[in-house]
Amino acid sequence: MVKIVIENMGQKEVTGKAGTLALRLLHENFVDWMHACGGKGRCTTCKMIIVNGTDSLGTLTDVEARYRSVGELAVTERLACQTKILGDCTVRTPAEYKLPHQTYTD
Numbered sequence: 240m241v242k243i244v245i246e247n248m249g250q251k252e253v254t255g256k257a258g259t260l261a262l263r264l265l266h267e268n269f270v271d272w273m274h275a276c277g278g279k280g281r282c283t284t285c286k287m288i289i290v291n292g293t294d295s296l297g298t299l300t301d302v303e304a305r306y307r308s309v310g311e312l313a314v315t316e317r318l319a320c321q322t323k324i325l326g327d328c329t330v331r332t333p334a335e336y337k338l339p340h341q342t343y344t345d
């Protein structure tokens with residue numbers, strides 16, 4: 240079992256099976272997270288800011304590496320639809336991809 244803490248959603252904790260993609264894990268726990276392209280790696284709206292637990296994430300995918308190489312994915316950011324969660328981590332929702340109906344605490 241792994242855990243994602245969403246810092247700017249009141250430290251909300253979601254849990255699931257190790258190796259699950261972050262976006263799926265969020266959805267399995269009924270957390271709405273922006274994913275405009277439907278998780279196909281074509282939009283970057285599913286960005287997560289990694290606060291801690293970088294070592295608990297699967298390796299950067301080719302899709303993420305491409306976005307990083309053109310400056311659209313910072314070293315502190317990962318795509319939820321691409322990133323496997325292998326251990327506990329803490330993330331934040333980027334300001335530009337907050338959902339209007341979701342409650343944030345920052």
Ligand code: FES
Pocket residue numbers: 273274275276277278279280281282283284285286318319320321
């Ligand atoms: S949902 Fe579009 S890149 Fe992740």
